[in-house]
Amino acid sequence: MHAAPPAPVAIVAAMHEELAAVLAQMPDEQRVRVAGRDFWLGHLHGQPVVAVLSRIGKVAAAVTAAVLLERFRVRAIVFTGVAGGLAPAVRVGDVVVATELLQHDLDASPIFPKYEVPLMGLSRFAADRAIGEGLAAAAALALRDPVALVGRAAVDAFGLASPRIHRGLLVSGDRFVATSAESDALRRDLPDALAVEMEGAAMAQVCHDYGVPFAAVRTISDRADDAAHGDFARFVAEVASRYSLALIGAWLAAQPAAGEPAAT
Structure with missing residues (x-):
C-alpha cells in the first residue's frame, strides 16, 4: 500500500x-482552473505547494480559500502581499506578520457588536503562531541586507535602509484606504x-471554520494616507514581489522535507 502524498x-x-x-x-508547476482562477500545483524548496492569485477583496479571498480547502485539501494557507501602514512605527518597507485579523468594515450593530461576525461571537481571528514565528524569522534574516534583497535603486527610492518586522493585528476591508x-x-x-489591507481577515475566517492554519505576511507599501497611490505599481514590482519570494522561500526551506515529521 502506498502512502498518500503529503x-x-x-x-x-x-x-x-x-x-x-x-x-x-x-519548475514542475501544473495549472488547474477552478472558479475562474488558475491554481498552480508544484514544489517550492522541496515542499508541495499550490500557488494562486486570489484577486482583490474579501469575497474573492473567501472563495479562493474555500476552493483551496475543499478541492486541493491544503494543510495551511499563507497569504503574502502588500498593506498600508497604520501604527506610527510601521513604515514603508517594513514587514507585518499577523497574529490576529479583523474586518474593519464589518458592522451589524446594534444587533451585534461592531466588528463581530454575526452568530460567531468573534471579531478577531488568530493567525497560526508557529507559521507566524517562522515567517518573522525568515523576514529578520532577509531584511538584514535590503540592498541584496531588492537592489540599491529601490532602497534609495523608497527609503528602505532599515526595514523592521512587526507582529500584531492586521485589519481588512473592501476599500483601498488612501486618505x-x-x-x-x-x-x-x-x-x-498595525496595517490595513483587503483580503486577510476574510481568508482567516474561512480557515477558522475549517480548522486549518492560516498566516499572513504583508510588506508595507504606503502609509494608507493621501500619498498611498504614489509609485504603488513600482513598489509592488521592485520591492514587495522580492520580499514575498524571499520570505516564503526561506520559510518553506526551513520546513521538514515532505513526508518527514516535524521536529518537536
Missing part, C-alpha cells in the same frame, strides 16, 4: 506580480492595528 501548502497573493515571482521558482482621514479614523477606532 498535503500541499497554499501560497496566495492578490496581485499578479507577487504570484509571478513564486511561479518562476516552481489621511480614513487612516486616522482606523487608528482612532482600532488603536492596536
Whole structure:
C-alpha cells in the first residue's frame, strides 16, 4: 500500500506580480482552473505547494480559500502581499506578520457588536503562531541586507535602509484606504492595528471554520494616507514581489522535507 502524498501548502497573493515571482521558482508547476482562477500545483524548496492569485477583496479571498480547502485539501494557507501602514512605527518597507485579523468594515450593530461576525461571537481571528514565528524569522534574516534583497535603486527610492518586522493585528476591508482621514479614523477606532489591507481577515475566517492554519505576511507599501497611490505599481514590482519570494522561500526551506515529521 502506498502512502498518500503529503498535503500541499497554499501560497496566495492578490496581485499578479507577487504570484509571478513564486511561479518562476516552481519548475514542475501544473495549472488547474477552478472558479475562474488558475491554481498552480508544484514544489517550492522541496515542499508541495499550490500557488494562486486570489484577486482583490474579501469575497474573492473567501472563495479562493474555500476552493483551496475543499478541492486541493491544503494543510495551511499563507497569504503574502502588500498593506498600508497604520501604527506610527510601521513604515514603508517594513514587514507585518499577523497574529490576529479583523474586518474593519464589518458592522451589524446594534444587533451585534461592531466588528463581530454575526452568530460567531468573534471579531478577531488568530493567525497560526508557529507559521507566524517562522515567517518573522525568515523576514529578520532577509531584511538584514535590503540592498541584496531588492537592489540599491529601490532602497534609495523608497527609503528602505532599515526595514523592521512587526507582529500584531492586521485589519481588512473592501476599500483601498488612501486618505489621511480614513487612516486616522482606523487608528482612532482600532488603536492596536498595525496595517490595513483587503483580503486577510476574510481568508482567516474561512480557515477558522475549517480548522486549518492560516498566516499572513504583508510588506508595507504606503502609509494608507493621501500619498498611498504614489509609485504603488513600482513598489509592488521592485520591492514587495522580492520580499514575498524571499520570505516564503526561506520559510518553506526551513520546513521538514515532505513526508518527514516535524521536529518537536
